[in-house]
Amino acid sequence: MRVTFTVNDRPTTADIDPGESLMWVLRRLGWTGVKNGCDNGDCGTCAVLVDGRAVNACLMFAAKAAGTTIVTIEGLGGEGTLHPLQRTAVDSGSVQCGFCTPGVLMTAADLLAHNPHPTEYDIREALVGNLCRCTGYVKQIEGVLAAVAAMAEDEA
Amino acid sequence: MPPPEYVRPASLAAAIGLLHRDHARLVGGGTDVILRLPPDVDTLIDLSDLGLDTIVEMDDGTYIGSMATLTAILEHPGLARLLDGYVASMMRQVGSPLLRNLATIGGHIARGRISDVIPVLLTLDARVGVYDGADHSLGLEEYLEAGAGRSGTIVTHVMIPHPAPGTAAEFLKFGRTAFDLALLNCACLATVSQGHVTTARVVIGETPHLGSRLASVERLLVGSDLGPAVIEDAAELARSAVAAGSDLRASAAYRRQLAFVATKRCLTAIASRAGTVPA
Numbered sequence: 001m002r003v004t005f006t007v008n009d010r011p012t013t014a015d016i017d018p019g020e021s022l023m024w025v026l027r028r029l030g031w032t033g034v035k036n037g038c039d040n041g042d043c044g045t046c047a048v049l050v051d052g053r054a055v056n057a058c059l060m061f062a063a064k065a066a067g068t069t070i071v072t073i074e075g076l077g078g079e080g081t082l083h084p085l086q087r088t089a090v091d092s093g094s095v096q097c098g099f100c101t102p103g104v105l106m107t108a109a110d111l112l113a114h115n116p117h118p119t120e121y122d123i124r125e126a127l128v129g130n131l132c133r134c135t136g137y138v139k140q141i142e143g144v145l146a147a148v149a150a151m152a153e154d155e156a
Numbered sequence: 157m158p159p160p161e162y163v164r165p166a167s168l169a170a171a172i173g174l175l176h177r178d179h180a181r182l183v184g185g186g187t188d189v190i191l192r193l194p195p196d197v198d199t200l201i202d203l204s205d206l207g208l209d210t211i212v213e214m215d216d217g218t219y220i221g222s223m224a225t226l227t228a229i230l231e232h233p234g235l236a237r238l239l240d241g242y243v244a245s246m247m248r249q250v251g252s253p254l255l256r257n258l259a260t261i262g263g264h265i266a267r268g269r270i271s272d273v274i275p276v277l278l279t280l281d282a283r284v285g286v287y288d289g290a291d292h293s294l295g296l297e298e299y300l301e302a303g304a305g306r307s308g309t310i311v312t313h314v315m316i317p318h319p320a321p322g323t324a325a326e327f328l329k330f331g332r333t334a335f336d337l338a339l340l341n342c343a344c345l346a347t348v349s350q351g352h353v354t355t356a357r358v359v360i361g362e363t364p365h366l367g368s369r370l371a372s373v374e375r376l377l378v379g380s381d382l383g384p385a386v387i388e389d390a391a392e393l394a395r396s397a398v399a400a401g402s403d404l405r406a407s408a409a410y411r412r413q414l415a416f417v418a419t420k421r422c423l424t425a426i427a428s429r430a431g432t433v434p435a
Contacts, residue, residue, distance in 0.1 A: 059187040
């Protein structure tokens with residue numbers, strides 16, 4: 001069947017198997033920043049924004065995404081610019097192998113869009129579904145806190 | 157096998173018609189179905205276009221549409237206020253925000269297993285609206301007991317009756333990690349009037365069985381003053397009354413100990429809050 005949605009501001013029509021997940025479809029469309037870590041909803045590396053909310057793309061029927069606005073890590077920043085979350089992820093040293101990073105940042109983007117001043121605990125709670133094998137999470141959380149500060153400064 | 161057909165019916169009647177096909181599956185958030193899709197499924201019925209995602213406070217209670225996501229429930233201001241955040245305190249421990257943004261309350265209840273949500277709803281005497289060609293309302297316990305008899309029905313809403321004044325409740329979940337399924341969970345509720353318990357609900361779940369009420373513990377609490385001695389007795393009774401079993405998550409003996417601790421902690425928390433709102 002065919003399904004139409006918007007991905008990173010681009011109207012997109014795709015041929016899909018009705019039973020397949022959004023993760024497989026997005027990757028086939030070339031958005032390989034959407035990572036396949038487990039294909040089971042357990043690791044969070046496939047997290048994307050659908051109508052502003054972060055979801056595991058591997059748990060969402062692609063057909064269910066018809067008519068929605070999807071943002072992947074490739075669309076988080078602007079053309080040639082990094083989103084503050086991306087900037088602080090790099091600066092905080094929280095990117096080791098980098099495989100979990102897209103999922104972490106999309107989840108964090110959802111958090112900050114709905115709670116611009118989260119506590120450290122809020123950030124920890126938000127990231128429970130994003131596993132990382134490398135970092136031990138400390139610098140990831142510091143990175144998100146730094147993005148919060150940077151974005152608050154931009155507002156001021 | 158040919159791929160299934162993915163459809164979004166525009167009416168409940170159309171959805172029921174599709175459900176009567178031999179190998180149809182309902183899709184709420186779809187997070188369970190997509191992982192366990194048998195090859196012979198020929199129709200996926202997505203309920204997103206039926207307007208079932210609203211949360212409305214009426215005179216008799218809060219009506220939560222079956223397609224409301226767990227996030228919508230967590231963020232709803234009225235539900236956040238209910239019994240000092242009882243529902244919200246449980247919901248933020250369910251899975252992750254990623255999962256809650258997709259999973260629906262109707263899909264979760266229809267699944268009827270592995271749940272932190274159901275124990276809380278049982279203590280609240282929640283009711284379930286189902287459609288099978290006509291609308292019906294039944295208690296959540298009755299709905300769950302129907303088992304396979306539920307096939308061919310569509311959950312349309314969950315209703316949480318407004319709690320009586322003087323009611324307090326507490327939920328507790330033991331898990332290895334923040335993202336893990338429960339080793340055991342416990343939901344308790346009590347209504348206190350003039351210093352005595354008039355209503356008690358004690359539900360212990362993931363024993364590893366789905367949460368169910370411990371009637372003997374509830375009977376012990378009703379009429380009592382919910383003081384420390386009664387709480388200790390209730391917790392000890394929960395330890396022996398709970399139908400604990402061993403599985404990969406925990407042993408029966410450990411679950412019995414958790415049941416004792418959880419019951420005691422929940423009732424102690426409730427005792428400090430119940431009855432403070434005048435009946």
